[in-house]
Amino acid sequence: MEPHKGIVKVEGTARPPDPARLAGVIRDLLSALGEDPEREGLQRTPARVAEMLQEVLAxxxxxxxxxxxxxxxxxxxNDLVLVRDIEFYSMCEHHLLPFYGRAHVAYIPNGRIIGLSKIPRxxxxxxxxLQVQERMTRQIADFLEVVLHPQGVAVIVEAAHLCAMMRGVRKSHARMVTQALTGIFRTDPRHRNELLAHLRRPPEKL
Incomplete structure (x- = not known):
């Protein structure tokens, strides 16, 4: 089956940014903070940060x-498909600090499934x-809706946010949970309950 070219619209750019330009921005930032970008410990920091940003914002x-x-x-x-405990790392768009956690992604097929490895991707x-958790959760659900046209999609995300742990309220144990439900997961409690029953079980060693 052909991939859905042109159907799935995801905002972004065609190519990664210029590493040299990124490094220059980081060098200016270090100077603005009162640091000396030419001192031994910082000489390669701009290039390292530029490389890191291209990886974590890929x-x-x-x-x-x-x-x-x-x-x-x-x-x-057309039974439940669930991939649980998908580790992820993202960057808060408000403070440029990481948030990280686990995503659980489920859908009820409507005659079509997607390869297992594609869901973590x-x-x-x-x-x-650069993200907010609420939007990321909805985007994952909407993407699978467009690609698969399933009976329903459920995405549940639990994450810790360094912007709440390192600064501001400084609550290191706070966790944020968001969910996006579509189709049968929204309208039929039986399917929601089946999903939640799976998620309540502790992961078993394989």
Whole structure:
């Protein structure tokens, strides 16, 4: 089956930014903070930070069609599909500090499924950019809706935010939970309860 080119719209740019330009910005930032970018410990910091930013914000430059890469298959079985405990790391767009946690992604097929490895990649597509958790949760759900047209999608995200842990209220144990439900997960409590029952079970060693 052909990937859905042109259907899945994800905001971003076609190519990563210029590393030299990024490094220059970091060098200026160090100077503005009163540091000496030429001292031994900081000489390579601008280049390192530029490389790091291109890695942790790589979601801006991922092509959704390449991500799917034809890994959509027709099936007759329309039972629950759940990938739980997907680790992710993202960057808060308000303070440029990381937030990280786990995403649980489920859907009820409607004759089509997506390759198992693609679901964590979808999470990365939206996590590896400047984000707020609420929007990221909804984007993951909407992406799967567009690609699969399933009976329903459920995305539940639990995360710790360094902007609340290091600054501001400084609550190191606070966790934020967001969810996005579509279709049958929103309208039928039986399917929601089935999903929650799976998530209540502790992960088993395989």
């Amino acid at each position: 979601g801006y430059w991922m092509d959704p069609a390449d991500l799917i890469n034809g890994a959509i298959f027709e099936v007759e079985d 979808v999470v990365e597509l939206f996590a590896r950019r």
